[in-house]
Amino acid sequence: MLSQTEENYLKNLFNVGDGEKEVGTNELAAYLGVKPASVNDMLKKLKEKKLVDYEKYGKISLTEEGRRKAVEVVRKHRLWETFLYSTFDFTWDEVHEVAEQLEHIQSAKLVNKLDEFLNYPAYDPHGDVIPNAKGEMPAVHKKTLLEEVVGHHCTMVAVKDNSAPFLQYVSRLGLGINNKLTVVARHAYDGQMEIEVNKKVVTISPRFAQNIVIVCDDCGKK
Amino acid sequence: MLSQTEENYLKNLFNVGDGEKEVGTNELAAYLGVKPASVNDMLKKLKEKKLVDYEKYGKISLTEEGRRKAVEVVRKHRLWETFLYSTFDFTWDEVHEVAEQLEHIQSAKLVNKLDEFLNYPAYDPHGDVIPNAKGEMPAVHKKTLLEEVVGHHCTMVAVKDNSAPFLQYVSRLGLGINNKLTVVARHAYDGQMEIEVNKKVVTISPRFAQNIVIVCDDCGKK
DNA sequence: TTTTTTTGTTAGACAAATCTAACTTTTATT
DNA sequence: AATAAAAGTTAGATTTGTCTAACAAAAAAA
Structure with missing residues (x-):
């Protein structure tokens, strides 16, 4: 079984590098809040356990098993x-x-x-x-509700504004994370949008829409 | 802040000794799954932090602060x-x-x-x-529902039988942990008991009553 | 009250995770 | 290509919590 520390290294390797980008000892150390020397020690250990691939002065990447463990923590x-x-x-x-x-x-x-x-x-x-x-x-590709296409279905995934008035308004409208939304209409005149949520249609301002993060359920479908 | 290990020592000191009984290094070691030598080391450290009172070869007890921390963990x-x-x-x-x-x-x-x-x-x-x-x-003094006095109010706190049939029957009757019960009657003929729970009166067998652990809400009141 | 047994203590070692400080390799700059 | 800067590595120390093995004290038994 992995220690919490080992789990944290794997998780951060996953979050920082995520298969794509290069990750270095320094960068990882910064993320983890430790010194590069400590990262080096741990990488040797994780290599020994076959959770990371890594050669001296070389690229750092998760093995299949390492990725599996990291994803579980995430x-x-x-x-x-x-x-x-x-x-x-x-x-x-x-x-x-x-x-x-x-x-x-x-x-x-x-x-x-x-x-x-x-x-x-x-x-x-x-x-x-x-x-x-x-x-x-x-x-997935996140975007704001403001950017969503009329007629598309999407899922609310986050808010950008954390102020009490905004959050109160969000819940008043029946919006919430993981809720399904449909963009019914957008009015050219002032940019007001009509959104269907929980079978009800509500009208929101563009400013409001800009603070709602969504993923499009219709985009990128085969 | 305390480490998890320190918290565990305090919690076990509380659970084993609980103000009353004597606790020894060996006994505590057994509870914690470590060797007496380790307990000794840790006791020194906790004494240093003023969380336990303890002299060489003497009694082990929690300080006020140590007890506070232990209770929080419990x-x-x-x-x-x-x-x-x-x-x-x-x-x-x-x-x-x-x-x-x-x-x-x-x-x-x-x-x-x-x-x-x-x-x-x-x-x-x-x-x-x-x-x-x-x-x-x-x-509190725990006892089984079978032992409860007619007319008294009590709170269900646990079950003694963990079998599926028993547990199903428990929930069928609307019983549950932390529920308030009242003993309405006990029939001398076969020991059947009538219990009020959630405003409904149900009849239970003595065998059933024996597997319900309660605390009496009326006992020991001033 | 001796002796034996149990309990408690100490010193020294070890593993995990970290650090500092010195060093090496790679990358970027001139 | 030479040099400076950045990034990465190593050795050795430190802290926490544990251990073993030897020893000391207290309690129980004879």
Whole structure:
């Protein structure tokens, strides 16, 4: 079993590099809040355990197994964030710190129950994709509701404004993270938009729409 | 801030000794699953931090501050057990292991929200008292429902039988942990009891009553 | 009250994760 | 291409929590 520290290294390798970008010892050290020397030591250990591929002065990347473990931690982190946000009324910016701790709880049953309790959410309160139980994680393109095409269906994944008046208005309109929305119309005159949410159509201002982050459910479909 | 290890020592000192009984290095080591030498080292450290009172070859006890910290950990442990049991359908015997991990999560807000979400439960699924937010923990005498006096009010705190048929029957009758019950009658003929729960009166067998653990709300009142 | 057994303590070692400070390699700049 | 800067590495120290093995004290038994 992995230590919390090892899990954190894997998670950060995943979050920073994510298959694509290059990650260096310094950069990773900065993310983790430790010194480059410590990262170096740990990389040797993780290489030994076959969780990262890495040669002296060379590229750092996760192995298949390392990625699997990292995704599991990310899954737990994002499920807990969603739980804290939607069940315990934590705000958007409070969830991260506590989820950093909760992500290390070891219990497959707990994670499954959490997922079920939250009704298998697709996005966390930051609008990031929550990997499913199989570790699958569809790549998505986030945008603001303002940018969405009329007639398209989308899912609300986050807010950009965390002020009380905005959040109150959001919930007043029946909007919430992981809710399905449809853009019914956009008025050329003043940019007001009509949005269908929970079978009701509401009208919102462009300014409001700009603070709602969504992913398009119709975009990029085959 | 205390490490998880330190918290565990305090919690176990509290649980084993609980103000009354003597606790020795060996006994504590057995509870914690470590060697007596390790306990000795840690006791020195906790003494240094003024969390335990302890002299060489002498008695071990928690200081006021140490007890406070220990109770807080116990509170978290029991709230999490209750949560896992009542919200995530963990069984009575599954909750402990996961609560051992969750009890170390640091977030005052989380604990308060948990308490609120569970409606300020008084007992965990093992029938142990959950300390309140102030650290108060009324001493109670547990007994089985069979032993309860007719006319008395009591609170169900645990079950003694963990079999599916029993548990199904329990929930069928509308019984549950932290529910208030009143003993309406006991029939001399066969010992059948009538119990009021949620404003409904149900009849139960003595065998059934023997597997329900309660605390009497009327006993020991001034 | 001796002796034996149990309990408790110490010193020294070890593993995990970190650090500092010196050093090496790679990359960028002139 | 030579040199300066940045990035990466190593060795050795430190902290936390543990261990073993030897020893000391207290309690129980003879």
